[in-house]
Amino acid sequence: MNRSNKRNQGTYLVDIDPAWKLVLDPENIFWGLLNKDDQGAYLPADFLHLYEQQKKQLDRQLADFRFTTELNSVYIDPTDRCNAHCPYCYIPQEIRKHGTQMSAGLLDEVLRKIKAYFKDSRKKPVIIFHAAEPFLVKELLFDAIRKYRTSFLFGIQTNATLLEKKDVDFMKAVRAGVGISLDAPAKALNNHLRSTGNGNGNYDAAMQALDWFDGYEGLSVITTVTRHNVTVLEELVRVLHAKKVSSLLLNPVRLTMKSAVSLKPDDTLFADNLIRAVETAMDLTEKTGRQIVVGNVANTILAIVAPAARRMMCDISPCGAGRTFLTVTANGDMLPCGEFIGFKEFSGGNISASSIGHALHSDAFKRVRERTVEMIDDCKTCVFRNICGAPCPAELHARGDMYQKARSCEFYKTMIRYAFQLIARDKVQYLLRSDAVRRMEYEYLYA
Amino acid sequence: MRTSKEVKRTHKDMHAPKKETPHIIAYRMKCARTANGLTHFVMYGDVPKQQMPL
Numbered sequence: 001m002n003r004s005n006k007r008n009q010g011t012y013l014v015d016i017d018p019a020w021k022l023v024l025d026p027e028n029i030f031w032g033l034l035n036k037d038d039q040g041a042y043l044p045a046d047f048l049h050l051y052e053q054q055k056k057q058l059d060r061q062l063a064d065f066r067f068t069t070e071l072n073s074v075y076i077d078p079t080d081r082c083n084a085h086c087p088y089c090y091i092p093q094e095i096r097k098h099g100t101q102m103s104a105g106l107l108d109e110v111l112r113k114i115k116a117y118f119k120d121s122r123k124k125p126v127i128i129f130h131a132a133e134p135f136l137v138k139e140l141l142f143d144a145i146r147k148y149r150t151s152f153l154f155g156i157q158t159n160a161t162l163l164e165k166k167d168v169d170f171m172k173a174v175r176a177g178v179g180i181s182l183d184a185p186a187k188a189l190n191n192h193l194r195s196t197g198n199g200n201g202n203y204d205a206a207m208q209a210l211d212w213f214d215g216y217e218g219l220s221v222i223t224t225v226t227r228h229n230v231t232v233l234e235e236l237v238r239v240l241h242a243k244k245v246s247s248l249l250l251n252p253v254r255l256t257m258k259s260a261v262s263l264k265p266d267d268t269l270f271a272d273n274l275i276r277a278v279e280t281a282m283d284l285t286e287k288t289g290r291q292i293v294v295g296n297v298a299n300t301i302l303a304i305v306a307p308a309a310r311r312m313m314c315d316i317s318p319c320g321a322g323r324t325f326l327t328v329t330a331n332g333d334m335l336p337c338g339e340f341i342g343f344k345e346f347s348g349g350n351i352s353a354s355s356i357g358h359a360l361h362s363d364a365f366k367r368v369r370e371r372t373v374e375m376i377d378d379c380k381t382c383v384f385r386n387i388c389g390a391p392c393p394a395e396l397h398a399r400g401d402m403y404q405k406a407r408s409c410e411f412y413k414t415m416i417r418y419a420f421q422l423i424a425r426d427k428v429q430y431l432l433r434s435d436a437v438r439r440m441e442y443e444y445l446y447a
Numbered sequence: 448m449r450t451s452k453e454v455k456r457t458h459k460d461m462h463a464p465k466k467e468t469p470h471i472i473a474y475r476m477k478c479a480r481t482a483n484g485l486t487h488f489v490m491y492g493d494v495p496k497q498q499m500p501l
Contacts, residue, residue, distance in 0.1 A: 032473035047471055058475070306476040424472060439478050446473035 011051065012383045016420045025051070026383045028058035029307045032446065033424050050446055062386060065308045066316065066372075071360065073126040073325040074114050075338055078102045078140055080330045082132030084159050084202060085195045088224055088253045088260035089131075090394075092342050096132050100330040107144055110328050110351055115151050117356040128155040128177075130327070131338055135162035142170060149174050157181070157222065159194060159202040160209040168212040177218045179249075182206045184229045185239040193228060207243070215244030217435075220295065222249045226263040230270050233277035241284045241292045247433065248281075249295040250274055252408050256339050256398045267411035275418055282430040293433050300419045301431050303387045306440060315412075317373040317389040322348070322365035326356070334359035336368040339394030346394075368393055371402050378405035387419075388412040 014022040016033070023032040023043065030051055032043075080091065080099025089096065102110075111127070118125045127148075129141050135158050145154050155177030171178055181202065184190040191201025206221075213219045221240055225233065233250055240248055252270065255261050278297050285291045295312065302310040313320025322336030329341060332350045340346040346368065348359030359365060371393050373385040382388075390409075393402040406412055422431060429437060 030473075030475075032471045034471055038470045044471065047473065050473065054475070305474065306478070309476070309478045440476045443475040443477050444473075446471055 010055070014383055016417050016424070020421065020424045022420055024383050025055070025058075026386055028055065028062050029304060029386060030054060030058050031304060031420075033420060047446060050444060054444055061308055066318065066386075069324050071117075071125070071324060071326065071356070072123065073128060074356075075128045075130045075325060075327040076102075076107070076110060077131055077327060077329045077338065077341075078107060078129055078134050079136045080132055080341075081136055083136065083161060083196055084133065085197060086193060086224070087195075088226060088257065088263050090254055090256040090260075090339050090341065091132055092257070095341065099132070101137055102140065102330045102332075104140055104143065106332055106352065107140055108147075110332065111144060111148050111152070113351055113355060115148070124151070124153050126155060126177075127152045128157065130157045131341075133159055133162070135167075138162060138167065142167075145170075145174055145176065153177070155179065155218075159196075160205040161196060161202050163205060163209050163212075165212055168209065171218075172213070172216055175218060177220070178213065178216070179220045179222045180206050180209055180213075181223075182221050182236075182240075183223050183226075184232050185236045186232070189229060189232065193224070193226065210240070210243040210245060213244075215246070217246070219245060220247040220249060221245050222251065224253050225250050225265055225270060225274075226253045226260075227265045227269075228263065230265040230273050233273045234280045237277045237280045237284070237292060237294070241281070241288075241290070244290070246291050247293050247295055250277060251296060252411065254339060254392055254395045255407055256342070256392075256395045258398075261399075264407065267408055267414070270408070271411050271414040271418070274415065278418075278422075278431070282427055285430045291430075291434055293431065297415065297419070298432050300387065300415055301422065301428060304416075304419055304423065305428060307386075309436070309440065314391045315387070315389045317379075317386065318369045318371055319389060319391060319393060321393065322360065322368045326359060326365070336365050337394060339392060340368075340397075343394070343397065368402075376403050376405055378409070384413060384416045387416050 010025045010027060011023050012026065014024060016022050019036055021034045021036055023034060032047060079101040080095045081101060082091070082096045114125065114127070134141055134156055141156065154174065156171065157179040159181045181194060182190060183193040187203040190203040191199070194202045196202060223236065237248065252265070253260050253263050255264060274297065278294050281292045281294050299310050299312040299315060303315060310316065313324050325337070326348070327335045327338040328351055329335060332352045334348040334351055335341060335346055336348070346364045348362035348365045373379040373390050376390055379385045379390045388406065390406045395407065396402045396404050399407070422428065
């Protein structure tokens with residue numbers, strides 16, 4: 001997959017499968033899927049005309065999305081502590097055990113400063129309470145949500161172990177987004193990966209939480225895929241669909257901590273199992289009329305059919321870290337992303353002594369934003385470079401150098417080819433959340 | 448070939464062009480109504496705003 005595939009005028013030809021060939025301009029994601037049965041030596045003149053007509057605008061659109069999209073979300077770690085011991089966690093164990101917890105005063109100061117930063121924004125920024133386990137300081141969060149709910153949209157990521165029914169009622173009432181961590185459909189395997197000690201884990205709590213949320217639209221389940229659970233993804237989709245979960249992320253384990261490296265699933269095995277999970281999700285959605293979306297695959301679909309509408313900002317270069325989102329840790333340090341929590345050199349300063357704007361302009365944040373696929377030898381000639389984005393800079397920095405291709409490069413290439421196959425099979429409507437699809441319209445349609 | 452100037456389509460006809468064996472599939476979509484909170488947490492759309500009393 002290099003420049004030898006070049007066709008003309010910036011487009012490349014890529015074999016997708018026995019039935020389909022792809023024409024792609026990697027600089028702006030203009031694409032066309034050609035049916036091999038019908039395709040002669042030349043592309044139709046009106047298709048080439050469409051490309052010429054759209055090229056400049058699409059170039060500009062992707063460049064804007066990559067380099068000028070503004071901050072829209074802030075992750076806040078209200079505590080560095082966690083009651084679980086997941087073997088792949090990107091937060092160093094010492095921090096998880098003895099880390100700081102935010103005071104009510106500091107959390108209020110953080111939210112006031114975020115509010116001030118967005119005072120001229122037409123959009124409500126999103127605040128996500130995230131790692132380690134935010135429910136260790138539950139009342140602090142709920143008080144903050146009550147106070148600032150007209151200023152921000154809120155989300156909470158949790159292992160659900162400290163969740164009570166009344167908490168679920170509260171989050172539903174304030175329309176907060178909620179992410180529940182769950183790694184396997186079977187208790188023993190899940191509790192091995194999402195351990196809380198003494199042979200226990202979060203399985204029972206997470207399943208109880210899913211029942212309490214009862215199909216709530218703001219609910220997602222987030223799964224970290226390792227070599228231990230890579231073969232159970234399809235079954236996980238079935239179990240979660242039965243629990244009325246409509247959104248699931250099947251994220252590859254990040255290798256930011258050395259201890260996670262040995263947990264990485266084989267790229268081919270992961271792709272095979274993820275594809276089976278997606279096929280099952282589409283089948284269940286189609287047959288029951290009740291949707292379950294695999295979010296990370298949906299994001300790849302969006303990267304192709306509506307690049308500027310994608311939500312997850314890991315698979316874009318530069319990634320969203322220190323650009324469209326940042327993280328405020330429990331002691332007030334501002335980081336481009338929570339994945340950098342173990343690397344003090346990436347701190348953009350402490351929010352108590354500084355500001356959001358200062359962090360965004362810091363050298364540390366610029367260092368992450370400067371990392372683009374064009375600067376990575378293995379990526380700069382790859383036709384999929386602006387669909388994959390070569391994640392993740394924190395992970396790759398931890399593994400020696402952020403200017404290298406993604407550790408799961410072959411996995412991403414397989415999944416991008418699969419995404420084009422799904423588009424050829426006319427499955428897009430089953431792969432994106434219906435509320436997102438309702439918000440979309442065609443910019444152009446070759447027909 | 449039709450472009451967005453001629454055809455404004457939304458979700459209802461979001462499928463790729465309906466032909467028995469399409470020669471070429473090519474399209475581009477955009478968010479007609481920008482989601483308020485663009486984040487990878489609340490994915491692909493915000494939580495609908497049917498507020499309930501606290």
